[in-house]
Amino acid sequence: MTAYALLVEYDGAGLVGWQRQSNGLSVQEAIETAATSLNGGATPLATAAGRTDAGVHAEGQVVHLDLAADLPPARLRAALDFHLRPQRIAIRAACLAPEGWSPRFSAARRHYRFRILNRPAKPALEEGRVWHVPLPLDAAAMHDAAQALLGKHDFSAFRAASCQAEHAIRTLDRLDVTRVGEEVVIHASARSFLHHQIRNLAGTLHMVGLGRRPVSWPRELLEGRDRRRAGQTAPPEGLVFLGVDYDPPLPWVTSDRA
Amino acid sequence: MTAYALLVEYDGAGLVGWQRQSNGLSVQEAIETAATSLNGGATPLATAAGRTDAGVHAEGQVVHLDLAADLPPARLRAALDFHLRPQRIAIRAACLAPEGWSPRFSAARRHYRFRILNRPAKPALEEGRVWHVPLPLDAAAMHDAAQALLGKHDFSAFRAASCQAEHAIRTLDRLDVTRVGEEVVIHASARSFLHHQIRNLAGTLHMVGLGRRPVSWPRELLEGRDRRRAGQTAPPEGLVFLGVDYDPPLPWVTSDRA
Numbered sequence: 417m418t419a420y421a422l423l424v425e426y427d428g429a430g431l432v433g434w435q436r437q438s439n440g441l442s443v444q445e446a447i448e449t450a451a452t453s454l455n456g457g458a459t460p461l462a463t464a465a466g467r468t469d470a471g472v473h474a475e476g477q478v479v480h481l482d483l484a485a486d487l488p489p490a491r492l493r494a495a496l497d498f499h500l501r502p503q504r505i506a507i508r509a510a511c512l513a514p515e516g517w518s519p520r521f522s523a524a525r526r527h528y529r530f531r532i533l534n535r536p537a538k539p540a541l542e543e544g545r546v547w548h549v550p551l552p553l554d555a556a557a558m559h560d561a562a563q564a565l566l567g568k569h570d571f572s573a574f575r576a577a578s579c580q581a582e583h584a585i586r587t588l589d590r591l592d593v594t595r596v597g598e599e600v601v602i603h604a605s606a607r608s609f610l611h612h613q614i615r616n617l618a619g620t621l622h623m624v625g626l627g628r629r630p631v632s633w634p635r636e637l638l639e640g641r642d643r644r645r646a647g648q649t650a651p652p653e654g655l656v657f658l659g660v661d662y663d664p665p666l667p668w669v670t671s672d673r674a
Numbered sequence: 675m676t677a678y679a680l681l682v683e684y685d686g687a688g689l690v691g692w693q694r695q696s697n698g699l700s701v702q703e704a705i706e707t708a709a710t711s712l713n714g715g716a717t718p719l720a721t722a723a724g725r726t727d728a729g730v731h732a733e734g735q736v737v738h739l740d741l742a743a744d745l746p747p748a749r750l751r752a753a754l755d756f757h758l759r760p761q762r763i764a765i766r767a768a769c770l771a772p773e774g775w776s777p778r779f780s781a782a783r784r785h786y787r788f789r790i791l792n793r794p795a796k797p798a799l800e801e802g803r804v805w806h807v808p809l810p811l812d813a814a815a816m817h818d819a820a821q822a823l824l825g826k827h828d829f830s831a832f833r834a835a836s837c838q839a840e841h842a843i844r845t846l847d848r849l850d851v852t853r854v855g856e857e858v859v860i861h862a863s864a865r866s867f868l869h870h871q872i873r874n875l876a877g878t879l880h881m882v883g884l885g886r887r888p889v890s891w892p893r894e895l896l897e898g899r900d901r902r903r904a905g906q907t908a909p910p911e912g913l914v915f916l917g918v919d920y921d922p923p924l925p926w927v928t929s930d931r932a
């Protein structure tokens with residue numbers, strides 16, 4: 417057996433998320449199916465750094481795959497990328513997995529971006545990639561509110577009811593809100609996140625951006641630890657899993673060109 | 675009758691381009707149909723700054739529309755944007771058209787962007803928005819070659835056989851090639867362009883980027899004025915019509931909020 421790491425991009429639309437489900441195609445099933453012919457006909461197991469929900473996109477999901485074959489990483493990348501051709505799933509890079517490495521437990525930091533299209537007109541080019549908020553948002557107020565959430569806290573107020581984590585204590589390293597033309601973009605980084613944490617933070621910050629809640633509100637919610645008081649869960653299509661930091665970094669290979 | 679200007683965004687996929695065609699839905703037909711109920715049931719005529727081809731996108735197409743109704747521009751924008759809801763066509767802004775103004779003939783400068791995804795892996799998130807070139811491109815060499823094309827020239831070498839312009843003399847104001855991560859992005863600006871001019875320039879510059887032709891080649895092609903010698907026509911999905919400059923600028927309105 418050879419253990420590989422894969423760097424994976426996907427469009428979450430039309431997929432049921434990372435994890436295998438009976439109700440539709442998941443990224444996990446697509447990759448495992450594409451790898452079957454490289455694994456002597458047996459379906460291998462793929463595990464990921466983050467179990468993205470249905471509709472959530474990825475630019476830099478990281479996947480662990482054990483194969484019976486011993487292929488150079490560049491050839492594995494090209495073969496999987498080709499076999500995944502009908503899907504909007506791309507294998508950007510591959511490498512041999514370091515001894516004892518886990519995409520999930522070895523992660524030092526995860527990075528996400530959430531995009532809000534903040535203009536009266538509906539999305540056309542970015543439909544399915546943004547949350548459309550037609551009324552004007554004050555991105556500076558959202559950013560100020562977000563800074564009060566940084567650090568190590570019990571994030572129960574921003575946790576999905578379905579969250580399976582043992583506890584809700586997380587350390588939020590970055591939660592930046594910036595306006596970029598017609599968009600308000602949220603960047604979030606932490607070693608790990610709770611289920612729906614970023615989408616719940618986005619829905620809560622958007623209430624501050626609209627001026628319906630004060631800048632102090634998200635911090636008060638955090639301290640109250642009561643999910644029922646926070647803002648709505650923002651829709652999945654605005655969220656992109658940007659990537660994962662490992663220490664040391666993985667030795668990614670994209671092609672076998674010299 | 676009231677004359678309006680509209681600022682229009684669209685996803686070119688699945689549309690036959692700007693102009694009405696018998697073989698599918700055009701942006702022109704979609705807008706004219708959406709405006710019919712605001713025009714006493716008669717189909718109005720919409721004319722555009724640029725007749726984009728099938729598959730080409732727009733962030734800032736500018737359209738002229740004469741209506742029997744006398745609506746405030748913000749209400750017209752909202753109504754048309756709503757009626758266009760099934761399509762990936764958005765009305766970003768509207769205003770009253772100045773006396774004697776034409777979206778096409780009054781244009782002082784048009785701006786386009788062409789995106790190349792330059793990596794081994796196929797596009798996933800940007801599929802339909804980029805030209806995929808898997809082999810490495812030298813963006814700096816492409817940029818150098820492009821600078822030799824700036825200014826007023828006969829662009830016959832980069833003109834489509836179907837081009838209906840009276841002559842091929844155009845003044846190219848900007849043709850920048852920059853690398854942005856995995857992408858090579860071309861920005862082109864001119865008062866007007868010939869049919870397929872930017873896509874032919876992109877296809878030609880990409881041969882320089884691959885190292886298959888010298889940096890001097892595009893200028894030699896320009897001087898030879900022979901379309902058959904230039905590079906391929908790059909695919910439409912990489913091209914976006916960014917916007918048009920008018921002098922004075924149009925007084926765009928996006929909403930009726932104070």
